[in-house]
Amino acid sequence: METIILKRFDSPVEANIVKGLLESNDIFCFLQDEHSIGINPLYANALGGIKLMVRVEDGPRANALLLTNSTEHKVQCPQCGFHDVHDITENKNQPTWFSVFVTLFSRPISKKTYECSTCKNVFVFE
Numbered sequence: 001m002e003t004i005i006l007k008r009f010d011s012p013v014e015a016n017i018v019k020g021l022l023e024s025n026d027i028f029c030f031l032q033d034e035h036s037i038g039i040n041p042l043y044a045n046a047l048g049g050i051k052l053m054v055r056v057e058d059g060p061r062a063n064a065l066l067l068t069n070s071t072e073h074k075v076q077c078p079q080c081g082f083h084d085v086h087d088i089t090e091n092k093n094q095p096t097w098f099s100v101f102v103t104l105f106s107r108p109i110s111k112k113t114y115e116c117s118t119c120k121n122v123f124v125f126e
């Protein structure tokens with residue numbers, strides 16, 4: 001069975017809410033690194049977050065479900081004012097030994113980086 005990362009989360013609570021949403025729509029999914037991060041939330045950055053995994057073939061349907069239910073459409077592009085933005089934080093969040101070290105001595109970063117689909121503006125939103 002081939003799986004893909006559908007979304008990453010900082011908190012097990014949020015991850016389980018979305019997992020429940022997918023399961024109630026008959027989409028098979030599971031969480032990776034949920035327990036390590038549940039025990040110590042400071043590992044969230046180091047491990048690249050809690051990963052919500054779905055089967056490759058369920059990817060498009062799961063994505064569409066997330067889009068209609070996400071809070072991301074509430075984020076507005078400061079440049080053009082459109083709401084058609086997507087979270088690109090995860091691309092910059094690949095764990096390295098350095099990030100593991102930094103994470104152990106700092107608080108998790110809750111800021112997210114978004115890219116506007118309309119004007120390609122990249123901005124940070126808390």
Ligand SMILES: [Zn+2]
Pocket residue numbers: 077078079080081082116117118119120121
């Ligand atoms: Zn824009």
